[in-house]
Amino acid sequence: MMGRNSVFLIATQTYYESYHGKVEHLGYPKLVAGCADCHGFHNILPPDNPKSLISEKRLVETCGKCHTGANTNFVQWIAHATHNDPEREPVLYGTFVLMTGLLVSVFGVFWFHTFLWWRKDFWEKRELRAKGVFFPLHLRPDEAGHIYRRFSFFDIVLHFTMMVTFLGLVLTGLPLKFSHAPWASGLMHFLGGARMAGLIHRICAVITFAYFGTTIAYIFYFLFFKKIRGNPNPLQRLFGPDSLCPRWKDIQDIVGMIQWFFNKGPKPRFDRWTYWEKFDFLAVFWGMFAIGFSGLMLWFPEFFTIFLPGWILNIATIVHSDEALLASGFIFTVHFFNTHFRPSKFPIDTVIFTGRFPKYELVEERQEQYERLLAEKTLETHRDKYPSVGTDLFSTAMGFAMLAIGLLCVFLIAWEFLV
Numbered sequence: 001m002m003g004r005n006s007v008f009l010i011a012t013q014t015y016y017e018s019y020h021g022k023v024e025h026l027g028y029p030k031l032v033a034g035c036a037d038c039h040g041f042h043n044i045l046p047p048d049n050p051k052s053l054i055s056e057k058r059l060v061e062t063c064g065k066c067h068t069g070a071n072t073n074f075v076q077w078i079a080h081a082t083h084n085d086p087e088r089e090p091v092l093y094g095t096f097v098l099m100t101g102l103l104v105s106v107f108g109v110f111w112f113h114t115f116l117w118w119r120k121d122f123w124e125k126r127e128l129r130a131k132g133v134f135f136p137l138h139l140r141p142d143e144a145g146h147i148y149r150r151f152s153f154f155d156i157v158l159h160f161t162m163m164v165t166f167l168g169l170v171l172t173g174l175p176l177k178f179s180h181a182p183w184a185s186g187l188m189h190f191l192g193g194a195r196m197a198g199l200i201h202r203i204c205a206v207i208t209f210a211y212f213g214t215t216i217a218y219i220f221y222f223l224f225f226k227k228i229r230g231n232p233n234p235l236q237r238l239f240g241p242d243s244l245c246p247r248w249k250d251i252q253d254i255v256g257m258i259q260w261f262f263n264k265g266p267k268p269r270f271d272r273w274t275y276w277e278k279f280d281f282l283a284v285f286w287g288m289f290a291i292g293f294s295g296l297m298l299w300f301p302e303f304f305t306i307f308l309p310g311w312i313l314n315i316a317t318i319v320h321s322d323e324a325l326l327a328s329g330f331i332f333t334v335h336f337f338n339t340h341f342r343p344s345k346f347p348i349d350t351v352i353f354t355g356r357f358p359k360y361e362l363v364e365e366r367q368e369q370y371e372r373l374l375a376e377k378t379l380e381t382h383r384d385k386y387p388s389v390g391t392d393l394f395s396t397a398m399g400f401a402m403l404a405i406g407l408l409c410v411f412l413i414a415w416e417f418l419v
Contacts (some may be wrong), residue, residue, distance in 0.1 A: 014080035019317070022179035026207040028194040035067055038079065069302040077301070077310030084319055095315050099322035108324060110334045116261040122176065122343045149384040151355040154218070158165055159352050161211050162284075167405055168204035170328045171198040174409065177321055178416045186411075212288050229376060241271040241372060242268075246282070250275040271368040274340050294320035311318050332406040340403060348403065353395035354387040 015021040020032040038054060045052035053062045082089055083096035151159075175188040175197065191197040206400040222243075223234045232240060239247045252268070253275050259265035294316035297304045301313050340348050349355045363370050373379040387395065 010082065014082050016180075017082070018079070019176070022176050023194045025179050026175060026185050026194060027187045028188075031194055037066070038062055046103075050282065053175055067302055071305060073308065074302060074305040074310050077313050078307075081311075081314045086268070087417075089314075091311070092314055092318065095318050096322075099318060103322060103326050103329075107329065110330065114334055114337045116258075116344060118337070120261050125343045135149065140313050144358065146359040146382050147280045147356050147386050148359060148362055148382045149355055150351055150357050150362075153355065155169060156353065156355050158211055158214065163209045163402055164205040166331065166404065167409075168200055169324070171405070172201040172204070173324055174412060177325065178412070181412070181416045183412055183415065205292070205299075208288075209292065212284070212292075215284075229378065241273075241348055241369065244273055244278050244281045246275070246278055250278060269367040271366060271372065280335055280338075283327075283330070287323065290319055290323040291327065294323070325413070328409060334408045336403065336406060340399075348396070350392075350395040353399055354391055355382050374418075 016025055023032045024034060040053050047054050049055060050057050059075040060070055060072060063075055067074065083092040086093040126419055172191060175184040176182055188194060188197055191200065223237050228237065237243060238245050242350065256265060256268035260267045268410040297313060298320060339345065
């Protein structure tokens with residue numbers, strides 16, 4: 001039928017790569033524009049015919065049937081765009097190449113870092129356990145289990161909000177990203193359909209912007225108003241041990257960690273924050289710009305095309321999709337390993353839920369912070385009680401549930417790439 005009517009295969013291929021086509025393929029054709037909505041039913045004319053619904057003269061009117069406020073900028077959106085043809089769409093092709101390069105480089109570096117860390121941590125832990133060493137040798141056994149606070153209630157609530165909304169965004173985005181996967185329609189149906197999934201996605205996005213704004217406000221408070229020992233100035237606070245801003249010591253720690261991986265030196269001595277924790281934190285800022293801003297453009301295309309050409313939306317689609325894949329893949333593999341799956345933490349570390357950890361972990365993993373608190377004679381001000389039964393049960397149950405959902409997402413993504 002395609003050949004008989006002189007319709008090229010690329011027309012359907014590119015349609016099913018668009019948001020409209022993906023939703024239609026998932027089983028919700030009434031929610032999106034189909035071929036006839038733009039091209040008409042029987043009187044289908046070529047674009048150079050003034051009477052055609054997609055002619056330059058009528059295109060704003062045609063798009064305006066669904067997109068109220070569509071203008072001449074809006075109709076510059078490329079309906080049948082492809083990022084695989086450098087001659088046809090060089091800008092989209094370049095964007096796709098850049099995003100693919102970013103994905104490959106980030107995953108390549110951090111997965112290699114993860115493998116080296118697992119190997120070293122596994123053997124070091126095994127050798128110590130074989131010798132009967134379970135706690136730092138220089139720590140009194142009766143003090144090893146003393147509990148200290150690591151995260152404030154504000155930190156716990158902020159992370160919990162981030163965790164829930166991130167999973168909501170990933171689960172509602174996966175069926176669209178991989179709409180042709182055999183599991184996509186089932187997951188979309190489980191979420192309540194495309195309309196409900198879209199609503200959940202947008203609610204999670206709004207909450208994400210809210211907690212990001214809260215984080216910015218807290219940074220301002222930390223730099224200028226929070227009471228800190230010694231009353232350091234904002235610059236000293238920014239690059240001090242309690243800040244998540246990178247500093248020269250983080251570079252030294254990265255070099256030291258690599259040397260430790262290859263048995264060329266001792267493991268670095270960390271303060272309150274490690275370099276990988278700072279990377280996780282700063283990645284949120286890049287993610288909010290790349291994923292957040294592109295998401296807003298796709299949510300409000302009529303507004304943004306008041307002052308931007310429509311083909312920017314095609315770029316936003318590529319950036320939003322690939323950056324979301326990078327974020328979800330990184331969190332569910334690298335971040336999960338760093339916090340839960342490395343041998344010294346496996347199978348789960350509930351500190352982010354309880355806000356507390358034992359003294360032996362403080363001494364073993366954050367030696368510089370421990371010694372700094374001792375020198376300041378403030379160590380005991382961080383002393384706390386063991387979590388209540390309710391907190392303990394909730395932390396364990398919630399932690400394993402979130403890990404399970406994250407690993408399910410990894411499985412679904414891997415299925416699409418490997419099967």
